[in-house]
C-alpha cells in the first residue's frame with residue numbers, strides 16, 4: 001500500500017477519491033444511503049459496518065497518508081482509541097501505557113478497565129527502558145503518544161516498536177499531535193496508528209471524527225469489535241472530512257512554519273520562563289524528534305514568568321482565542337491548570353511539570369506577525385494590570 005511515488009499533498013488531494021462517472025464532477029459523490037441492495041458477492045453495505053462507498057474511499061486515503069494497508073473511520077477520536085484498545089485486550093490481560101496521555105485516554109483506562117478485568121501500568125517516564133520495566137507475562141499492548149500534551153515530550157517510536165516485537169505485543173500510537181504530514185509511525189514499526197481526526201485532519205474546528213490505520217489483519221480484528229460497538233461516522237461527515245484532508249498538507253506545513261517562528265520569538269521573550277517545542281534546538285529531545293518527524297507540528301507550550309496570571313493573559317488576547325480544542329486553522333490557547341488538568345491537585349500537576357503559568361498554544365495559519373503582535377499587546381496590558 002505504501003505509495004512512495006506520490007508526495008503528501010498529492011495523496012491529500014487525490015488518494016482514495018471516488019469518481020463521479022455519471023456527471024464527471026470534480027469531487028467525490030456523496031452516498032447517504034443506509035440501505036443497499038444485496039450484491040452477488042457477500043458484502044452487505046451498511047454504515048455501521050464501515051463499508052459504505054464514502055467510508056471505504058476515505059479509509060483508503062487515510063491509509064495511504066499513514067503508509068498503512070487499511071483504515072477505519074470512527075465517530076470520534078475516543079471511539080477510535082477505545083475500540084482499538086479493547087479489540088486487543090480481554091479480561092486477565094495487561095497493557096503498558098505512557099504516563100503522559102491525552103486526558104480522555106487516561107480516563108478511559110483508569111475509569112473503565114478495572115470492571116473488564118484489564119490490568120494496566122503507566123510508565124514512570126518516557127525512556128524505552130521504563131516501558132520494558134512494566135511488561136508482565138500477561139501484557140498484550142504497549143501504547144504511546146508523541147509529541148505529548150501539553151509539554152510536547154517525545155517518545156522513541158522505533159525503540160518502542162522493537163520492544164513490542166521482542167515481547168510479542170501489539171504497539172499502538174496516538175499520532176494526533178503530529179498528524180500524518182509530520183510523522184508516519186508505521187515506517188518505524190508501529191502496528192496501530194490512531195488519530196483524533198477532529199484535530200489536524202478536520203482542521204477547521206467543525207468535525208468530530210477518529211481514524212485507525214494498521215495492517216489488514218489488525219484492522220480486521222478492530223473491525224470485528226467496531227461493528228458491535230457501533231462507533232462509525234455518518235457519511236455526510238465522512239465526505240466533509242475527505243474535503244478537509246485535501247488541504248491538510250498545506251495547512252500543517254504552514255502551521256509547522258508558524259510554530260517554529262513563534263517558538264523562537266517566545267524563547268527570547270523576557271516575560272516567558274520556558275518554551276516547549278520539539279523543533280527548538282534547546283528541546284531535550286530535539287535530536288530524537290528530528291529522527292522521527294518530518295516537521296515539528298503546530299503545537300507548543302510556554303510558561304509565563306511567575307506573577308503573570310494565565311487567566312488574565314487569555315482575556316487580553318484579541319486574535320488568539322482561548323479554547324479547549326486545537327489544530328484548527330485559527331490559533332487557540334489554553335491554560336492546562338484551568339482546563340485539561342484542573343481536576344488534578346497542585347502536587348499532581350507539579351509532578352507532571354505543569355505550572356500555573358503554562359499556556360498550551362495551537363498555532364493556526366494566520367500571518368505569524370499578527371499572532372506575535374497579539375501576544376505582545378496582551379503581555380503589555382497584563383503587566384499594566386499587575387502594576
Ligand SMILES: *Cc1c(COP(=O)(O)O)cnc(C)c1O
Nearest residue numbers: 076077078102174176196198209
Ligand atoms: C482530541 C484528542 C483525542 C480525542 O479525540 P476526540 O475526537 O475528541 O474524541 C485523542 N487524542 C488526542 C491527542 C487528542 O488531542
